[in-house]
Amino acid sequence: MQVSNTAASAPVSARENQKVEVVFDGAEGVAIKYLTWTEGLGWCCQKTIRVASDQLDELQRAITVARHRVRRQRADAGEVSQPAKVIKLPSLA
16 A cells, blocks of 8 residues: 655645645655646646745744735625535434
8 A cells, every 4th residue: 555645735726727735755844846737748746845844833824824814805805705614414313
C-alpha cells in the first residue's frame, strides 16, 4: 500500500484547470504546490513554496487574516455570502 504525502488539495471550483496541493515533507515542513491542467500532459506543477515546520502557525495566521480581509471587501461591495453547509448526521435514537 502506498501512502500519499498530500495533505490537502483545493476543491474543484470554477478554476477546474488549476489547483493547490499541500504536501507534507516530513520534519522539514510542507510544500505548497500550484498546479495547472495541460491537455495531453495532465497536472503540471508551476510553482512550489516550501514552508518550514516552525513557520506553519505563522502561515496559518497570515492566511486567516487574508481570508477575513477578502470577505470584508466582498461584504463592503454588497456581495451576498454563502451560508455554511451543515451536514445532518443520523441520530442514534
